[in-house]
Amino acid sequence: MIELLDVHKELGGRKVLDGLSLAVETGKTTVIIGRSGAGKSVTLKHIVGLLKPDRGLVLVDGTNVAQAPPQELAQVRRRIGMVFQSAALINWLSVKDNVALPLRETTEMPECEIMDRVTSKLALVELADAADKMPGELSGGMRKRVGLARALVTDPSLILYDEPTSGLDPIMSARINEIIRGLRQKLGVTAIVVTHDIASAYFVGDRIAMLYDGRIIEEGTPQEIRDSSNPIVRQFIEGTSTGPLKE
Numbered sequence: 327m328i329e330l331l332d333v334h335k336e337l338g339g340r341k342v343l344d345g346l347s348l349a350v351e352t353g354k355t356t357v358i359i360g361r362s363g364a365g366k367s368v369t370l371k372h373i374v375g376l377l378k379p380d381r382g383l384v385l386v387d388g389t390n391v392a393q394a395p396p397q398e399l400a401q402v403r404r405r406i407g408m409v410f411q412s413a414a415l416i417n418w419l420s421v422k423d424n425v426a427l428p429l430r431e432t433t434e435m436p437e438c439e440i441m442d443r444v445t446s447k448l449a450l451v452e453l454a455d456a457a458d459k460m461p462g463e464l465s466g467g468m469r470k471r472v473g474l475a476r477a478l479v480t481d482p483s484l485i486l487y488d489e490p491t492s493g494l495d496p497i498m499s500a501r502i503n504e505i506i507r508g509l510r511q512k513l514g515v516t517a518i519v520v521t522h523d524i525a526s527a528y529f530v531g532d533r534i535a536m537l538y539d540g541r542i543i544e545e546g547t548p549q550e551i552r553d554s555s556n557p558i559v560r561q562f563i564e565g566t567s568t569g570p571l572k573e
Contacts, residue, residue: 327352328373328484328518333382334540335368342368343379344540350533355510355517357531359524359562361571364537366520367411370486373518374406375399386484404432407477411489415461415469415476421448422457425476432480447475450512451505467498474505485509487519491526503529524563528552536562 328350335343342365350356358366371377372384375391384391386402394402415424425444429435435443448454451471461469470490477485490506491499507530510517521527527534528548535545536559544551544559554560561571 329385331383333379346541352516353514354532356533357519357527358535360537405483407482407485409474409477409487417461421459428480447478451475485517491523506530
């Protein structure tokens, strides 16, 4: 269980999170939607302990990540896989070496076992034939999937996705969404997806939470969000220019 309780955060003199509270059920996918700059990625950074709240609690399986000593925080982070918006691949490493990197840096696993794990994760994201390619040889969608394989290689219990379909064409976005949903079904992992892609949110999410003005203003199943009567939620999910949301 992931819990954010009355989280406040100010960055650069701007209040980004203003009393955000959210509970993420184990084994489910929760999608956080909201406009660019709403604080979605900031929320993820709090969960992995890269940012500490000015006020409030961030609990990962009962551990207060903001106050955990370094060794305990490291243990929490080992249970979390992070899929970055840009994929964040190292350009001078091959696909297989990018995926292997977390195991080489944080474990003493024998190289033969590392490569077995890498091979299985690349197969899971349908990139088994790309192991020896370099990042510069990959399409945007392939880079995203390599980033996902790297996030999976430590067998995390929680995966955080930061705008996983950003910059992709509709066909590749659909494929990424299918992989995300398939991973929950196959592996039973807990996932948090931040996105402004409503089609993606409806497809992958068990729960959807709308972040606005620093807090969650509505949460529910995809159908409940579709049926929302909140004018802010309605304008966002319909993508209309008229309504309470302005430039």
